[in-house]
Amino acid sequence: MGGFERWLSLWVALAMIAGIGLGQLAPGVVTAIAGAEVAQINLVVAVLIWAMVYPMMVGVDFGSVAGVARQPRGLIVTLVVNWLIKPFTMAALAVLFFEVVFARFIAPEDAAQYIAGLILLGAAPCTAMVFVWSQLTRGDETYTLVQVSVNDLIMIVAFAPIVALLLGVTEIEVPWETLVLATLLYVVLPLVAGLLTRRALGSPARIDAFTARVKPASVVGLVATVAILFGLQGSVILERPLTIVLIAVPILIQSYAIFALAYGAAWWLRVPHRIAAPCAMIGTSNFFELAVAVAISLFGLNSGAALATVVGVLVEVPVMLSLVAFANRTRARFPGA
Numbered sequence: 330m331g332g333f334e335r336w337l338s339l340w341v342a343l344a345m346i347a348g349i350g351l352g353q354l355a356p357g358v359v360t361a362i363a364g365a366e367v368a369q370i371n372l373v374v375a376v377l378i379w380a381m382v383y384p385m386m387v388g389v390d391f392g393s394v395a396g397v398a399r400q401p402r403g404l405i406v407t408l409v410v411n412w413l414i415k416p417f418t419m420a421a422l423a424v425l426f427f428e429v430v431f432a433r434f435i436a437p438e439d440a441a442q443y444i445a446g447l448i449l450l451g452a453a454p455c456t457a458m459v460f461v462w463s464q465l466t467r468g469d470e471t472y473t474l475v476q477v478s479v480n481d482l483i484m485i486v487a488f489a490p491i492v493a494l495l496l497g498v499t500e501i502e503v504p505w506e507t508l509v510l511a512t513l514l515y516v517v518l519p520l521v522a523g524l525l526t527r528r529a530l531g532s533p534a535r536i537d538a539f540t541a542r543v544k545p546a547s548v549v550g551l552v553a554t555v556a557i558l559f560g561l562q563g564s565v566i567l568e569r570p571l572t573i574v575l576i577a578v579p580i581l582i583q584s585y586a587i588f589a590l591a592y593g594a595a596w597w598l599r600v601p602h603r604i605a606a607p608c609a610m611i612g613t614s615n616f617f618e619l620a621v622a623v624a625i626s627l628f629g630l631n632s633g634a635a636l637a638t639v640v641g642v643l644v645e646v647p648v649m650l651s652l653v654a655f656a657n658r659t660r661a662r663f664p665g666a
Contacts, residue, residue: 340548340552341551341552341555341646341647341650344552344553344555344556344559345555345556345559347556347559348555348556348557348558348559348560348561348563349559349560349563349566349567350563351556351560351563352559352560352561352563352564353563353564353567358560359560359561359563362557362560362561363561367510370510370514371557373557374554374557374558375514375515377550377551377553377554377557378458378514378515378550378554379514379515379518379519379550380546380547380549380550381458381460381461381546381547381550381551381554382460382461382515382519382547383519383522383523383543383546383547384464384540384543384544384546384547386460386470386474386519386520386522386523386524387523387526387527387536387539387540387543400472400600400601400604402595402598402599402600403472403476403595403600403601403604403605403607403608404472404475404476404479404608406591406594406595406598406600406605406608406609407476407479407480407591407608407611407612408479408480408483409594410587410590410591410594410612411454411480411483411611411612412483412487412491414587414590415451415452415454415583415587415612416448416451416452416491416492416495417451417495418451418583418586418587419447419448419450419451419452419579419583420444420447420448420451420495422447422579422582422583423443423444423447423448423451423579424444425579426575426578426579427440427441427443427444427579428440428444431575434571434575435572435575439633441633442628442632442633442634442636442637443575443576443633443634443636443637445496445624445627445628445633445634445637446576446620446624446628446632446633446634446635446636446637446638446640446641447576447579447580447637447641448492448495448496449492449620449623449624449634449637449638450580450615450617450620450637450638450641451583451615452488452491452492452495452620453484453488453615453616453617453620454480454484454611454612454614454615454616455477455480455610455611455613455614455615455616458614458645458649459473459476459477459607459610459611459614460473460477461547461551462606462607462610462614462649462652462653463606463607463610464544464547465653465657466602466603466606466607466610466653466656466657466660467602467603467606467657467660468603468604468606468607468610469601469603469604469607472603472604472607473607474520476607476608476611477611480611484616492623526539551646555646558642558643559643565636565639566643569636572636573640573643576636576637576640577640577643577644580640580641580644581644581648584613584644584645584648584652585613585648585652587609587612587613588609588610588612588613588652590612591608591609591612591613592605592606592609592656595608595609595663596662596663599663599664600663600664601663601664602656602660602663602664605663606656606660609652609656610649610652610653610656613648613649613652614645614649615641615645617638617641617642617645620638620641621635621638621639621642624637624638
């Protein structure tokens with residue numbers, strides 16, 4: 330890990346502060362960035378996420394995809410955690426905290442909104458950012474791509490029914506345009522660019538040298554994305570700090586518990602670290618673009634549900650950085666380290 334990456338937590342913290350400051354001092358800039366949307370996906374953030382994902386896609390070797398079938402345990406852990414455990418534990422924690430633990434501090438109608446937002450977060454596993462976390466833990470690029478792709482396919486058919494079940498409604502309108510466009514922007518296009526780059530470079534030595542040169546762009550993209558997200562939500566953070574903290578509590582518990590479950594299961598099953606770390610990261614991280622978009626479409630832009638999904642965005646980066654550090658420290662405990 331290079332010097333810049335080694336101090337990533339510091340750069341992210343500074344980006345958070347800078348983003349909030351930008352939102353307060355130059356709201357026109359933030360408004361312009363927020364307005365650059367297609368299907369409720371911010372195009373500026375999309376470009377930065379693309380920059381984060383592309384360096385890892387260059388490392389994807391399709392000739393090795395067949396090897397995934399010889400190591401199915403990592404994929405099984407990912408799917409079980411993401412679709413049979415995570416949505417339901419997130420819903421249970423949301424109900425526990427907002428109908429019991431925090432009941433005296435929050436009005437029942439607000440509590441219902443926050444529960445709905447957390448359910449949306451729990452039902453949307455990560456699509457794009459996991460490539461960054463995988464890269465920072467020296468994850469297997471090809472295996473990570475397969476894990477994300479399988480999750481995307483399942484999400485298309487499972488997201489709406491799971492959310493509808495947990496919200497207790499019979500009909501839910503999922504913004505399919507958002508889901509398809511996000512998959513195209515964050516997975517398909519960077520993958521095509523990576524494959525074309527590999528073909529142009531030719532030899533493994535040249536591919537490795539090129540990847541080393543472009544890898545810092547991934548970290549720069551992450552830091553810039555954090556600054557923009559905090560700029561977009563800075564006023565909410567400053568105006569409702571206690572609410573932000575209360576919403577963050579079940580998200581933090583869920584994040585660390587899901588990581589512990591997936592990472593522990595991978596260790597117990599003797600999954601190599603280059604597969605175990607990304608498979609735990611996918612379940613811990615969230616597809617926040619989809620969660621925010623659905624919250625806005627169902628409950629409105631200024632709803633408590635939308636606020637809860639935004640808090641998920643704010644909590645995610647610090648949490649994931651701490652888990653990246655933990656995964657790197659425990660690499661030697663796994664086979665194939």
